[in-house]
Amino acid sequence: MFPKPIQSAPAPARIAYKAALPVALVLWLLPLIAVALTSVRSAGDITAGNYWGWPTDFHLWENYTAIFENTPIGKYIWNSFRVTIPTVIGAVALSCMTGFALAVYRFRANLLVFFMFVAGNFVPFQILMVPVRDLTLQMGLYNSVTGLALFHIAFQTGFCTLFMRNFIRAMPFELIEAARVEGVSEFRIFWYVVLPLMRPAIAALAVLIFTFIWNDYFWALVLTQGADSQPITAGLYSLNGQWVAAWHLVSAGSIVAALPPVLMFFLMQRHFIAGLTLGAVK
Structure with a gap:
């Protein structure tokens, strides 16, 4: 087999x-x-x-x-950080709470709510291009870093919830029961018992989401325009000349754009591998 x-x-x-x-x-x-x-x-x-x-x-x-010196690549990189870091914090924070609720509490619609989070990952994102763009226009968030970050938080929370829920389900439930017997509140159980044990999973998920959002090109092109809000993936096109394609500058910009996720992975490599392999062996 x-x-x-x-x-x-x-x-x-x-x-x-x-x-x-x-x-x-x-x-x-x-x-x-x-x-x-x-x-x-x-x-x-x-x-x-x-x-x-x-x-x-x-x-x-x-x-x-x-x-x-000749292109606004510094502003594009700064925009990427402004989009990526809030997305990582928001998606991971929300998924920790939703994953805890779906993994620990037994209620009638538990499985249905979990399937709703998972189902969003199977919707082709190209289908959502026009509705999402119209929604950002109606909310006044089109062509803004805030709108792009909120969109990514909403879409990444489903995958993060799936990851966190399964991770928490693998924890010994006796730890939570023992805390409840001692009279500890549910919030303190989450904050002091469950969350410290989730650090490897949080590190692994943060690296994955950072890489996903930093390398996103489709939504950066659809929801933003110009150097004031576009991240580096969409801004690399501006490195081309007006009449001649400056591929040497585009290639140099691509190397610079690839450095942050690579550095992020190497800095978090130990925690990333631990989070992915935790529970694989007894």
Whole structure:
């Protein structure tokens, strides 16, 4: 039923695996390598069609300096933080409370409410493009960081609730019962008993949501316009020239835009892996 570990496979299979792994890794990293090389090319290299060859001139400092001096990329990055950080805090905070309620309390509509949270994850987001845009226009939140952050909080809470509810259900219920016997209020049980045990799950969920929201392009393009509210994913298009595509600047901007989620993952790596694997083994 389960795949056999490669260590127990026959010798030819192990040799083929060791030979195919570096090839697969290079193929997977090839687009990233191409973007990294393009970010240090000169405009003349790209005009001459040198897309995949070794750069004739390295313009590392010039390209990365130009995107900050000649484009509003700093404002785009700041907008991304203004959208992503409130979304992570809001979605994780709401999901901790809803997950606790759905996991601990037994009421008649418990499963129905849980299915409503889960069902939202299966709706294709392209279908919601026009209604969501019209709703933000009616509420006066179109083309604003607040509107984009509120939208992401609303949509990410369903997935976060699914994650948190299942995590809390795996906890020993005897801890909550013991606290209730001692006369501890429900809020104090949540704050002092359950929430400290949820730290690995909160860290894992925060990394996932940070990455999802930071890399979002579709809703950033639909709900925002201009440098005052657009995040970095939608703002990268502004790095192009008016008449000629400045791919070296776009590539440099893409590398800069990818740094925050990468740093977030490495800073939270220990907690992230612990949150994903907690409960996997007894």
